[in-house]
Amino acid sequence: MPPPRIPPIQNLLAFEALARLRSVNRAGAELAVTPSAVSHRLRQLESQLGTALFARGSFTLTADGASYLAQVRPALQALQQMPGPRATATAARLKLAVTPTFSRAVLLPRLAGFRRAYPEIELVLQVAIPLLDVTAEPADLEVRFGAGPYPGWEQALLMRDEVTPVCSPDTLAEAGPFDGGFATSEEVGRVRLIRSPLEPWSTWFRACGIDRPEPRDGAQFNDVGLMLDAAAAGLGVTLARLKLGASWLDSGRLVRLSPRSVPSPHVHTLCWKPGTLERWECAAFHDWLLAALGGSGIVATSAEGR
Numbered sequence: 001m002p003p004p005r006i007p008p009i010q011n012l013l014a015f016e017a018l019a020r021l022r023s024v025n026r027a028g029a030e031l032a033v034t035p036s037a038v039s040h041r042l043r044q045l046e047s048q049l050g051t052a053l054f055a056r057g058s059f060t061l062t063a064d065g066a067s068y069l070a071q072v073r074p075a076l077q078a079l080q081q082m083p084g085p086r087a088t089a090t091a092a093r094l095k096l097a098v099t100p101t102f103s104r105a106v107l108l109p110r111l112a113g114f115r116r117a118y119p120e121i122e123l124v125l126q127v128a129i130p131l132l133d134v135t136a137e138p139a140d141l142e143v144r145f146g147a148g149p150y151p152g153w154e155q156a157l158l159m160r161d162e163v164t165p166v167c168s169p170d171t172l173a174e175a176g177p178f179d180g181g182f183a184t185s186e187e188v189g190r191v192r193l194i195r196s197p198l199e200p201w202s203t204w205f206r207a208c209g210i211d212r213p214e215p216r217d218g219a220q221f222n223d224v225g226l227m228l229d230a231a232a233a234g235l236g237v238t239l240a241r242l243k244l245g246a247s248w249l250d251s252g253r254l255v256r257l258s259p260r261s262v263p264s265p266h267v268h269t270l271c272w273k274p275g276t277l278e279r280w281e282c283a284a285f286h287d288w289l290l291a292a293l294g295g296s297g298i299v300a301t302s303a304e305g306r
Helices: 009-021 024-031 035-049 063-080 100-117 169-175 202-208 224-232 246-250 280-292
Strands: 092-098 121-129 141-146 154-159 162-167 238-241 267-272 299-301
Touching: 009 024, 009 035, 009 063, 009 280, 024 035, 063 100, 063 280, 092 100, 092 280, 100 121, 100 141, 100 224, 100 280, 121 141, 121 280, 141 280, 154 280, 162 169, 162 202, 162 224, 224 238, 267 280
Parallel strands: 092 121, 092 141
Antiparallel strands: 141 267, 154 267, 154 299, 162 238
C-alpha cells in the first residue's frame, strides 16, 4: 500500500494564510495569487484530506481544521528555516484581560492546548474586574462578566451558568437539614448569607417565590473564588455557579443545599474592538477559545457607541 500523499505545499500555504488572515483577499495578496486561487487551493486540500477545515460560510476553523493547523504551522516554519545560524524569531504578543475565577477554573486548565497549537504566540494575562469592566491596561481581547451586551465592542458569548445555594459540610451540620431545598424563607433565615453583586440573592429568591429583599448584612465579596472560599471556611451560605464552582463541589469543600439550579443573570463574554481580529494571533485565540469551550459561542456585533 503506497504511503499517504503529502498535500501540495501551495495548498498548505494557502490554508495557513487563510487561517491567520481570515480573508481570501489578504491571503491572496500575501501569496501573490488571486483570491479565487486561494479558494481553489483550499478546496483541493479539503478534498484530499476528506474533511472541512473551516466552518461553512466563515473563516472559523473546525475542530479538524484547528487540529491540522497545529501540525501544518510548525512544519511550514521548519521548512522556512535556512541552514546555518538561526535568526531569532519575534513572538506575536497577545494581551488578554480575564476575570480571576474564570482564569483559574476555566482558562488555565486548557491553556496547554493553546500553547501546543500556537507556540509562537506570547500570551500576556492581566486581571479584569467583573461587572466594572476595568483592566490594568488596554488589552487586545477581554473576557467580561456581566449582563451585556457591550456597546462599541464586538463580542462572542463564551459561557452561561446556573447557580445554586452551597455551604461547607460543617455549616450544613450546624444549621441543617434543609429538607425544603433551601427554597423557603424559614430555611434562608437560619443561616448567614454571603453576599456578592456578582451573584445577587434576588435571583434565587425570585425563582423560589421567597419574599425577601436582597440581604444587607453579612460578608460581601467582589470575587467569585473568594466568595466560594469563604463559604468553604464556614462563613455562611453562598450562591455558586455550577461550572465555575465545580472544583469546590467535586472536592467536597462545598455541598449543595438543593438539587435545583437557576440561570445566573450574568454571562462570560469575549470582547474586542472592531478590527482586532484582523491580527492573526487575536483571531487564532478567539477561534481556539470558542472551540475549547465547546464551540457554543455566538458571535454578536454591537455597533452602538462607535
